[in-house]
Amino acid sequence: MKLNEKQLSDIDAQVKRLIKTDSYYGKMYRELGITKVENEDDFRKIPFSSKADLRNAYPLGIQAVPDEEVVRIHSSSGTTGKPVIIPYTKKDVSDWAKMFARCYEIAGITNKDRIQITPGYGLWTAGIGFQAGCEYLGAMAIPMGPGNTDKQIQMMMDLKATVITATSSYALLLSEEINKRNLTDKISLKKGVIGSERWSDKMRQTIHDGLGIELYDIYGLTEIYGPGIGISCKEESGIHYFDDYVYIEIIDPATGENVPDGEEGEIVITTLVKEGAPLLRFRTHDMSRIIPGDCKCGNKYPRIDIIKGRSDDMFKIHGVNMFPSQIEELLLHIDGATSEYRVTLAHEDDKNKDVMLLTVEAEGRVHFEDVAKQMTALMKSRIGVTPRVTVVPVGTLPRSEKKTKRVIDYRE
Numbered sequence: 001m002k003l004n005e006k007q008l009s010d011i012d013a014q015v016k017r018l019i020k021t022d023s024y025y026g027k028m029y030r031e032l033g034i035t036k037v038e039n040e041d042d043f044r045k046i047p048f049s050s051k052a053d054l055r056n057a058y059p060l061g062i063q064a065v066p067d068e069e070v071v072r073i074h075s076s077s078g079t080t081g082k083p084v085i086i087p088y089t090k091k092d093v094s095d096w097a098k099m100f101a102r103c104y105e106i107a108g109i110t111n112k113d114r115i116q117i118t119p120g121y122g123l124w125t126a127g128i129g130f131q132a133g134c135e136y137l138g139a140m141a142i143p144m145g146p147g148n149t150d151k152q153i154q155m156m157m158d159l160k161a162t163v164i165t166a167t168s169s170y171a172l173l174l175s176e177e178i179n180k181r182n183l184t185d186k187i188s189l190k191k192g193v194i195g196s197e198r199w200s201d202k203m204r205q206t207i208h209d210g211l212g213i214e215l216y217d218i219y220g221l222t223e224i225y226g227p228g229i230g231i232s233c234k235e236e237s238g239i240h241y242f243d244d245y246v247y248i249e250i251i252d253p254a255t256g257e258n259v260p261d262g263e264e265g266e267i268v269i270t271t272l273v274k275e276g277a278p279l280l281r282f283r284t285h286d287m288s289r290i291i292p293g294d295c296k297c298g299n300k301y302p303r304i305d306i307i308k309g310r311s312d313d314m315f316k317i318h319g320v321n322m323f324p325s326q327i328e329e330l331l332l333h334i335d336g337a338t339s340e341y342r343v344t345l346a347h348e349d350d351k352n353k354d355v356m357l358l359t360v361e362a363e364g365r366v367h368f369e370d371v372a373k374q375m376t377a378l379m380k381s382r383i384g385v386t387p388r389v390t391v392v393p394v395g396t397l398p399r400s401e402k403k404t405k406r407v408i409d410y411r412e
């Protein structure tokens with residue numbers, strides 16, 4: 001998607017401001033001789049930015065405003081190495097809340113709603129983002145934070161919460177618990193706003209059926225405000241994102257070249273008006289595509305597709321490149337299987353061969369052996385990989401409140 005005039009002038013202003021600072025990117029762009037962005041060519045000359053840059057700049061190297069303008073920091077949970085710290089100005093915090101309120105509005109949520117917020121509060125951007133957007137909209141926030149499922153369900157019933165916000169795995173857990181306790185007719189939920197990880201159609205269906213609610217995918221990442229820079233609409237045909245705050249390009253992760261609209265690749269985001277920590281051409285590693293054309297819902301904000309997975313989640317087994325989402329898609333075809341799975345990759349030294357162990361869940365009404373056989377056959381015919389499949393009862397695999405790690409690789 002081409003940069004429009006407003007986006008170009010926003011980026012030009014950001015570059016001109018950045019190079020006057022001694023921030024990490026200010027220094028980098030000065031050294032590279034980047035002084036202005038007047039057209040697409042100027043823009044493409046800006047190097048990609050990455051999480052590695054942000055780690056190098058730890059703790060506050062990317063801060064691009066004086067200390068007195070910073071009102072808050074957030075940090076993304078690094079599984080390896082140093083975390084990443086993002087400073088926010090008053091305007092950044094309020095812009096984020098405005099975008100988040102737009103997300104709620106696109107989901108048809110109004111100031112009459114009561115929004116139960118289960119993502120965590122603290123250093124990461126989840127809980128506080130859902131809360132700030134809710135308050136900006138004027139709805140009632142029920143700031144639960146994660147965990148304590150008994151209390152969650154009690155508050156949900158007593159306060160008649162109409163909207164649940166959660167990670168997909170926690171929404172699944174709540175849905176299973178509410179059904180197990182036969183409480184479905186005691187809850188008033190109508191909508192769920194689900195963020196922070198990829199989820200399969202099967203998981204969506206289970207939560208939708210289990211709670212009887214409409215579901216919306218919210219998109220965002222700590223480095224770029226947090227969740228709330230885009231959301232799916234009633235048409236369920238992609239995620240509208242706010243192109244007055246962020247510019248999105250899709251690149252081939254291997255070559256870094258832009259791909260044509262409609263083609264799949266990695267999402268690269270440029271903030272247009274961020275003050276505390278502006279980021280130009282930030283590689284998200286999220287895989288998606290621009291959806292060309294207007295949405296049937298009538299909303300004019302452009303769209304990306306639902307996130308397909310992460311370019312760095314891809315793993316190689318028996319010479320085949322695989323995404324975890326491929327396993328999720330196959331599980332849809334198996335009667336009695338849930339959406340949950342775990343992959344373990346290991347090396348068998350005596351045979352000098354890699355093995356893939358796949359654990360899936362199935363309901364008690366089906367034969368576990370049949371499920372294992374069907375899954376093995378599907379993997380072999382559709383992907384060309386033969387895993388060793390173990391089938392366990394529903395609820396055996398852990399549901400987490402944060403992002404769930406489904407692939408463990410012991411091969412290094």
Ligand code: ZN
Binds near residue numbers: 234240295298299
């Ligand atoms: Zn739409």
